[in-house]
Amino acid sequence: MKKSITLLFLFITVFFAHAQNSAKSKTVSTTKGNLAKDTVKGFAFVAKNQVVRDTIQDEVVGKLKVYKKSVHASYYADKFNGKRTASGIKFNNNDYTAAHKKFPFGTKLRITNEANGKSxxxxxxxxxPFVRSREIDLTKRAFMEIARNRGAGSMIVTIEEIVK
Structure with a gap:
């Protein structure tokens, strides 16, 4: 009887811990670089100064300012997980972060795949990235969210800065 009660208690604890972790993955946290994704499809035809809303939190993020169109994007290799980035935080391929040569750290960008309109x-x-032909490196998770072909290593994207 004690074993079954203990097992039931363990099961309930694990279940609630998993439910809390799932809820945390949908929040926006800019201190660690975890950003909720923009899940709106067909969002490629947005006016230049339209207000952008985070589709999960439904809060105003800012206005869009087009930086560049038709540029190459790639993603980080798994070997960089846990290593320090130039900003000093630990890199995680499951976050929604990016590397860019010119934008200041903490800048939020909307990256839109021009082939399918996902952003x-x-x-x-x-x-x-330190390759001349590429403009931005995304984490693997962000890249795969908008990729048309999951086997591709790069894609053509539009980069838009989110300004407040």
Whole structure:
């Protein structure tokens, strides 16, 4: 009887811990670089100064300012997980972050795949990419959210800065 009560208690504890972790993954936290994704599809035809809302939190994020169109984006390799970025935080391929050569750390960008119109909101936390043909490096999670072909290593995107 004690074993079954203990097992039931353990099961309930694990279940609630998993439920809390699932709820935390949908929040916006700019201190660690975890940003909720922009899940609106077909959002490529947005006016230049339209207000952008976070679709999960339904809070105003800012206005869009087009930085560049038709540029190459790639994603980080898994070997960089746990290493420090140029901003000093630990890199995690499951966050919604990016590396850019010029944007200040903490800048929020909306990256839109031009092939399918899917977009994601990321925060700049690192410098790079150090390849001339590429403009931005995304985390693997952000890249796969908007990729048309999951096997591709790069894609053509539009970069828009979110200004308040």
């Amino acid at each position: 994601v909101i990321v925060e700049v936390v690192d410098r790079g």
